Amino acid sequence: MSLDFVRFATFDTHGLARPGATEDYPDIVVNSAAELAGKFDAAGKAELTDAVVAGLAGAVESSTLQTLRRQLDRSADIGDIKRLWRQTKGRVPRRPQCLD
Numbered sequence: 001m002s003l004d005f006v007r008f009a010t011f012d013t014h015g016l017a018r019p020g021a022t023e024d025y026p027d028i029v030v031n032s033a034a035e036l037a038g039k040f041d042a043a044g045k046a047e048l049t050d051a052v053v054a055g056l057a058g059a060v061e062s063s064t065l066q067t068l069r070r071q072l073d074r075s076a077d078i079g080d081i082k083r084l085w086r087q088t089k090g091r092v093p094r095r096p097q098c099l100d
Contacts, residue, residue, distance in 0.1 A: 009033040011052045015045060016065060
């Protein structure tokens with residue numbers, strides 16, 4: 001399994017719309033996520049949401065964005081996205097392939 005950082009950021013910033021999410025990613029990822037989000041129709045958004053939510057611990061209980069948001073609200077820490085970016089940034093292309 002591999003992490004598509006731009007698709008995850010698209011979910012985080014546009015699907016989940018987590019407050020402050022855009023501040024957790026480098027500009028190239030934020031811009032690429034915005035571009036990708038603009039290409040999604042309703043089915044594409046649902047597919048991305050399903051893919052991300054299915055990969056989360058307790059996914060059976062977190063089958064909707066509303067449920068996921070409630071779970072995140074109960075926790076002040078959803079993980080260190082900046083640390084994850086630092087660990088993977090050498091493997092993220094300048095222009096993500098998912099935008100081509």
